[in-house]
Amino acid sequence: MRILTSFLIVLVAVFPLVTSQASEVKVSGFVVGEIRGFVTSPQFSNQLSGIQLSLAIQPEFRSRINNGDEKITFVPFIRLDSSDDSRTHADIREMYWLHNSQEWTLLVGVNRIFWGVVESNNLVDIINQTDLVEDIDGKEKLGQPMINIATQQDWGNLGFFIMPWFRERTFPSEDGRLRSQVVVARDATYESTSEQKHIDLALRYSHYIGDWDFGVSFFKGTGREPRFILNGSGTQLVAQYDQVDQFGTDIQFTNDAWLWKFEGIARSQNGKNFTAIVGGFEYTFYQVANNKTDLGLLLEYMSDSREQDPTEIPPTEFDDDIFLATRLAMNDTQDTELLAGVLIDRNNSSKILSIEAKRRLNNHWNFELEGRWFLNVKENTSLSPLKKDSFVTLRLARYF
């Protein structure tokens, strides 16, 4: 509710300012209706069963000042969900002022920053918090308040981030599916006494030389991944956010139809040090059918040295896993695409099957299908809370 109120304040305060200074405000964005169906009845009490409906809207307001030397962008996001109160949420994905010259960029406000090269688990991507109620794949992110200074030179791109406000991860409510057995409490705890006001810092250098694209990054501040501690009465999990130091590197080698990818991190958190890597390739067979369709094969391996105790260190699914997938791009007028993959846990051989497909219906409407299947999930593993949560989602989106 507080976020919603701040939306209104922003709308009232910023908009007259934007429209008075800028020549024009470009409005785009989307509205998406979603039906999610769970194939089995829930594992835990109070969880919804059957169909979950929801509606999301993300308008995007962009304006350029001084011939594009300055830009103001505002991207709010709101989702309404039929069953899960925590999934009904609003966020400011982006709201920034940006000053641009050929060599320097200064950005003040809320933004989303993506780092990484792999398809399965972007270890190095640490600036934004995960909006977990949106999707369990961790790819949806909350807007992060920041001051970002970057320079683009012949020797590469160097960016410095000052982040004065921490965003807590979103978790499903008791009614929601795809959650832990014990729900995560609304209030989190912090290692830093400044809590959410701790100032986080990050630095990233990236460049390319020939067929090699690479980046190195350093982050010092409140880790985006929480560990979980059961509260005194045992009724809720409390998300605990620690101070972390993290080095990261991401490398891609592009050669013919091969993309070779690697991401690695070294992190210290809660008095412990660990490393994690993900690496693999994507190979594309071009024009395999009717001179149009491209078929890609992806293989990525993940390894993580962190200990498996969620009270001590944030839990991860990707400790010793293989991601195998195929990507089909029809290259037709409707841009029909399909990505089907499986994440295989090499320790307990549990599997997550996933399918994502999309097709444009016309200039404004898009259709998407997403399915996730949890297979062979053992008891007392990190995946066991999700073992009855296999689902299929249909989305109809209107872009404007």
Place this chain on the structure above:
Amino acid sequence: MNVTLKNDFYKTLLISAACALLPSTSIFAQTDEQKGFDISARSDRSDRNFGDSHVKINMVLRNAAGKESSRSLDLKTLEIPDENIGDKSIIIFDSPADISGTVMLSHAKILDADNQWLYLPALKRIKRISSVNKSGPFVGSEFAFEDLTASELNKYKYKFLRLEACGLLQCDVIERYPLYEHSGYTRQVVWIDQSVYQIRKIDFYERRGDLLKTLIIDNYKKYEGDIWRAHRFIMKNHQTRKSTNLIYSDYKFNTGLTDKDFRKDILRRIR
């Protein structure tokens, strides 16, 4: 008698020497290959020295049943004067709405795969992509990426075929053979007019040797500095009976773009 003979001999020698010194456009002793190259070079070079350009493109796709859909995009090009290095270009998609803000950056090479990056706005992700396949359909259209970018001279070997009328003009008909190993074509037949040296028509022959597509290029306009630009490209696929029209508008030249505007990290800030 002897003297006259000797004089004639010297005369012949002189004429031969003069002929040898004439520019290679001379028709004497010129192979069809050389002639094809020269005509193509004259055409290619008549489009050069534009510095940089910025143009809006409307793309209309028509399927065999005549059903249409469209895309609009912005194309920015930075000319690299060296003919052995390709130009740099940025394509910004504006519609359909779901791909609005998607940007493609290419640092073209002549005979190797280009350096290419794609910016996906929904994920805010810059992705280095494989560019080895230039012959697949570009955004679902009948144009392959190589059709949009491949007029660079040194991408082909040439052969002059014949001279023939093309509409109201006279055209040199040249056959050209892609040197890029992953090209989708074995050969192309190109009609270049003799008055302003612009390409009017191209027939594309696929790997099996059959005629695949025909491109008609028209609505030429001359800009400052003798730069010729076409404003309509009509591509017909003979095998699928689909077609794609590209309509170019609002051409701007020498807008002050530099190498720095074609860096990978610019993609994030283009919108």
